[in-house]
Amino acid sequence: MNTFAEGRVILIDKPIDWTSFDAVHKIRNLVKTKKVGHAGTLDPLATGLLIICTGKFTKRINEYMAQVKEYTGSITLGATTPTYDLESEPINEKPVDHISTEMIHAATAPFIGEILQVPPAHSAIKVNGKRVYELARQGVEVKLEPRKLTIHEFEITSVEMPKVFFRVLCSTGTYIRSLANDFGEALGCGGYLSSLRRTKIGDFSVDDAQTIDQFREMILASREGE
Numbered sequence: 001m002n003t004f005a006e007g008r009v010i011l012i013d014k015p016i017d018w019t020s021f022d023a024v025h026k027i028r029n030l031v032k033t034k035k036v037g038h039a040g041t042l043d044p045l046a047t048g049l050l051i052i053c054t055g056k057f058t059k060r061i062n063e064y065m066a067q068v069k070e071y072t073g074s075i076t077l078g079a080t081t082p083t084y085d086l087e088s089e090p091i092n093e094k095p096v097d098h099i100s101t102e103m104i105h106a107a108t109a110p111f112i113g114e115i116l117q118v119p120p121a122h123s124a125i126k127v128n129g130k131r132v133y134e135l136a137r138q139g140v141e142v143k144l145e146p147r148k149l150t151i152h153e154f155e156i157t158s159v160e161m162p163k164v165f166f167r168v169l170c171s172t173g174t175y176i177r178s179l180a181n182d183f184g185e186a187l188g189c190g191g192y193l194s195s196l197r198r199t200k201i202g203d204f205s206v207d208d209a210q211t212i213d214q215f216r217e218m219i220l221a222s223r224e225g226e
Contacts, residue, residue: 048199
C-alpha cells in the first residue's frame with residue numbers, strides 16, 4: 001500500500017453525478033495517503049477518464065493536464081440552457097425541422113483549428129477572487145474574455161435529431177459546453193451539451209481505466225492478501 005504514498009498514476013472512469021473532487025476524496029481514503037490530486041476537472045454530468053496522481057506523481061499533474069484531450073458526447077439542438085448543459089433547464093426553444101445533416105456537418109468547419117472561445121458564465125474561473133459560477137448564481141453578470149485554444153478535430157459521428165453525436169480532439173482549456181452552445185448558435189437554432197465523456201488525455205485512455213468500485217475491490221483484495 002505504501003506504493004501509493006510514494007507515487008502512482010491511477011486511471012479512473014468517473015461516474016456521472018460525481019465531482020472530480022469526490023473521486024479524489026474516495027481514492028485518498030482508500031489508499032490512505034494525503035498527497036492525492038487529479039489532472040483535469042470533469043463536470044459532474046460528464047463521465048470518463050480522470051487521471052489521479054498520488055505521492056511524487058502529483059508533481060506531474062500540470063504536465064498531464066497540458067496534453068491533448070478527446071471527448072465524445074451529444075449536443076441537443078433547438079434550445080439553450082444558462083449553463084450550456086443539463087445543469088439547468090432548456091430555454092429559448094426553436095424549431096429544427098429545417099436543419100439538414102449536411103448543414104450540421106458543414107457547421108463544424110469554423111470551429112476546427114485555432115479559435116477564440118468564451119468560457120461559460122457558470123464555470124470555475126475566478127474573477128476578483130470569486131468563482132464566476134458563484135457570481136452567476138447571485139445574478140451578477142461577468143464579462144469573460146475569449147481564450148485562444150485549438151480544436152484539432154470536430155467530427156459528427158451520428159445525427160438523431162434533435163441530438164447530434166460528436167467526437168472532439170482539443171487542447172487544454174477547451175470548454176465543450178461552450179463549443180456546444182456556439183455550435184447551436186452557428187446553426188441558428190441554439191444547442192446545449194446533453195452528454196459528455198472524456199475518452200483520452202494524451203496517451204492515456206479510458207479503456208485502461210477502472211471504475212471506483214473496481215479500484216476499491218482491488219485495494220480490499222490487496223489488503224486481504226497482506
